[in-house]
Structures are given as C-alpha cells and as structure tokens.
Amino acid sequence: MHIAEGFLPPAHAVAWGVASAPFVVHGVRSLTREVREHPESTLLLGASGAFTFVLSALKLPSVTGSCSHPTGTGLGALLFRPPIMAVLGTITLLFQALLLAHGGLTTLGANVFSMAVVGPWAGYGVYRLLRRFDLPLMVTVFAAAFVADLSTYCVTSVQLALAFPDPGSGFLGALGKFGSIFAVTQIPLAVSEGLLTVLVMRLLVQSSKGELTRLGVLVAGRETGANAEAVAR
Amino acid sequence: MSRNAKINSLLLLAVVLLAVLPLVLGLGDHKEEPFTGADTEAQTAITEIKPDYEPWFSPLYEPPSGEIESALFALQAAIGAGVLSYYFGLRRGRRQGEERALAQAGGPATAPEAAPRGAEDPTAREV
Incomplete structure (x- = not known):
C-alpha cells in the first residue's frame, strides 16, 4: 500500500496531506490524554505500535504471485480507538519513508490516509457493529483486523486510480487495474493478519485481563461476552 | 500441551501455510519476475497508464x-x-x-x- 515517493501528482499529494492532517493532530491529542489519564496504558500502547511495526515489515507471498505486507492497525484500533492508531501508523510510515525509501514524504499524506486513518476506522466500525450481536470476541477481532487490512489496500487502489485514470477506460478501468494488484493480493494476507491479531488478543486475554476490562474489550464477569456495556464505551 | 497453547500453535501454523502455499504451488510462475512487491507492480502499472509520468521527488535517503x-x-x-x-x-x-x-x-x-x-x-x- 506504499505509494512510492514522487508517484502522486503534487495536487493529489497535497490534498491527501490536508485530508490526513486533522486525523493525526486529533490522534496526538487523544494519545497524550490517554497517557496522562492512564499512565498504565503506556506499555500496551507501545505493544500496539510494535505490532504494527512487525506486521508492516513482513512481506509475504500471496496467491497472485506477488508479495505484500499486512498493516497491523486493527489491534490498536479496537483496543484504543482509531485516533491513536492514526499516530502509531504515521510513525511506522515515517520510519519506512525515511530509512527504507518505502513510501515517501510527498506520498505520506495518502499513505497515512489509507493505513492509519481508513484502515483503523473501518476495522473499528466492523468491531463495534459485530459486538452488538452475541458473537465470540475472537470472531469480531478477526473480522476487524481483516477489514482494517483489506480496506487500506482498497483505498490505495482508489487513490492511484484517481491520480492515474486509464486513458481508455477512465477511473473505473484504472481502479480495476490497481485493485487487482493490491486488493486481490491482499485477501490472503488480510486472513493472516486476522489470525495473528486473534493470536495476540488471546495472549492479551491471558495476560492483561484488567487492562482489557478497563478498555471495554472484556466485560467484567464474562470471559468473551459482548454486550451493550462494552459497545457503549 | 494445554488447549490454549494448541490453539495458538494452530493459528501460527495457518499463517505459515498461507505464506508458504503460494510458493510451493508455484503461483508466481506465470510472471517474469515472481513474487515482486505489489508496490513495485503498481509503479509499473502507473508507467503503463501514463508513460510520460516522471516522479517529481526522490527519497531523501535510499538504502545503497x-x-x-x-x-x-x-x-x-x-x-x-x-x-x-x-x-x-x-x-x-x-x-x-x-x-x-x-x-x-x-x-x-x-x-x-x-x-x-x-x-x-x-x-x-x-x-
């Protein structure tokens, strides 16, 4: 999902930067508030950022015969809400843009918008929606991580199709082209990300019950139940 | 092995299988360069759609x-x-x-x- 440095026309680069900036600024505020009010979450915040760091470094082969990587933003989004992931995702993207020549500064806005804004919000939306039904926690976690991952790559496809519409078939033709490169490749990787997020969530349930209860992921007195109390957080 | 550890190992195994199967089944064989990054493929697609597009900015640092x-x-x-x-x-x-x-x-x-x-x-x- 990394649009390479200089590969978005200046107007698009600026527009995506403007679109992402408020989310990141709001995210920085949420993050500082969270750390001030709950200093004990710092460790789990670090772990959520670390999960994104690991997963976005894992380039995995896919069924289309090309390689791509998961994003790891679903976990933090459903633990701490999406604004905080806007910050943690941006840090990851900056690291890759500055040190790995992966993505770039001119395309940072667009990449932040797909990976650190839309992905976390889409995953969180699915999580909140599914928790209204009496589904096992891990089913909702899997779905949230899957959607956060896949939606990121769909947004990248749309961004590129907007910038480079096909001369013959226009925006939709280009969307099909970029979508087959990104979105189709990503489906098995989104499954992998869902499974890994479930794994980490299982470890968290074993090790950090108190923290998960405070964050509303677990409901006191119920192991993996979903009820209105948790949804109302 | 406890039931918990078994489930966790199965999850890991599934992730490994998902990564290894495309390699074993040779799903990249139809390509000139199998298993390149999707990001690179997108760049190629851009130059196909708009052959005269020149990236207007290059990375500040590129691994040598x-x-x-x-x-x-x-x-x-x-x-x-x-x-x-x-x-x-x-x-x-x-x-x-x-x-x-x-x-x-x-x-x-x-x-x-x-x-x-x-x-x-x-x-x-x-x-």
Whole structure:
C-alpha cells in the first residue's frame, strides 16, 4: 500500500496531506490524554505500535504471485480507538519513508490516509457493529483486523486510480487495474493478519485481563461476552 | 500441551501455510519476475497508464543495496518483536510475582515453596 515517493501528482499529494492532517493532530491529542489519564496504558500502547511495526515489515507471498505486507492497525484500533492508531501508523510510515525509501514524504499524506486513518476506522466500525450481536470476541477481532487490512489496500487502489485514470477506460478501468494488484493480493494476507491479531488478543486475554476490562474489550464477569456495556464505551 | 497453547500453535501454523502455499504451488510462475512487491507492480502499472509520468521527488535517503534494505526491514521487525516480547514477558513475570505473594499471604498450604518457613499462621509470627 506504499505509494512510492514522487508517484502522486503534487495536487493529489497535497490534498491527501490536508485530508490526513486533522486525523493525526486529533490522534496526538487523544494519545497524550490517554497517557496522562492512564499512565498504565503506556506499555500496551507501545505493544500496539510494535505490532504494527512487525506486521508492516513482513512481506509475504500471496496467491497472485506477488508479495505484500499486512498493516497491523486493527489491534490498536479496537483496543484504543482509531485516533491513536492514526499516530502509531504515521510513525511506522515515517520510519519506512525515511530509512527504507518505502513510501515517501510527498506520498505520506495518502499513505497515512489509507493505513492509519481508513484502515483503523473501518476495522473499528466492523468491531463495534459485530459486538452488538452475541458473537465470540475472537470472531469480531478477526473480522476487524481483516477489514482494517483489506480496506487500506482498497483505498490505495482508489487513490492511484484517481491520480492515474486509464486513458481508455477512465477511473473505473484504472481502479480495476490497481485493485487487482493490491486488493486481490491482499485477501490472503488480510486472513493472516486476522489470525495473528486473534493470536495476540488471546495472549492479551491471558495476560492483561484488567487492562482489557478497563478498555471495554472484556466485560467484567464474562470471559468473551459482548454486550451493550462494552459497545457503549 | 494445554488447549490454549494448541490453539495458538494452530493459528501460527495457518499463517505459515498461507505464506508458504503460494510458493510451493508455484503461483508466481506465470510472471517474469515472481513474487515482486505489489508496490513495485503498481509503479509499473502507473508507467503503463501514463508513460510520460516522471516522479517529481526522490527519497531523501535510499538504502545503497538490497542487503542494507533487508537489514533495515529486519531492524524494523526486530524492534517491534522486541517491544512485544518485553510486554508479554513483563506481564507474565508480574502475574507470577503476584500469585507468589498471594500464595505466601494465604498460608503455606497453597504455596509449597513457603513451607520451610513453618506451618504456623503468618500473622502469628509478628507476636
């Protein structure tokens, strides 16, 4: 999902930067508030950022015969809400843009918008929606991580199709082209990300019950139940 | 192996299978260069759609070789994995510490390692 440095026309680069900036600024505020009010979450915040760091470094082969990587933003989004992931995702993207020549500064806005804004919000939306039904926690976690991952790559496809519409078939033709490169490749990787997020969530349930209860992921007195109390957080 | 550990291993196994199967089944064989990055393929697609497009900005720093690049990717993964392991290790250690403290406070019956201290009521020692 990394649009390479200089590969978005200046107007698009600026527009995506403007679109992402408020989310990141709001995210920085949420993050500082969270750390001030709950200093004990710092460790789990670090772990959520670390999960994104690991997963976005894992380039995995896919069924289309090309390689791509998961994003790891679903976990933090459903633990701490999406604004905080806007910050943690941006840090990851900056690291890759500055040190790995992966993505770039001119395309940072667009990449932040797909990976650190839309992905976390889409995953969180699915999580909140599914928790209204009496589904096992891990089913909702899997779905949230899957959607956060896949939606990121769909947004990248749309961004590129907007910038480079096909001369013959226009925006939709280009969307099909970029979508087959990104979105189709990503489906098995989104499954992998869902499974890994479930794994980490299982470890968290074993090790950090108190923290998960405070964050509303677990409901006191119920192991993996979903009820209105948790949804109302 | 406990049921928990079994489920966790199965999850990991499924992820490994998802990564290995495309390689084993040769799903990249139809391509000139199998298993390139999707990001690179997108760049190729851009130059197909708009052959005259020139990137107008280049990275401030580019790893001088593929080796350096993979080292930096490994560094990124290592930092993440390190922080995650620290988190889970710390949690496990704290939980064990708390359990031990609880067991000692609750009397030697539930804490065999506290037995040498004597079988009397812990509060009685204060007298």
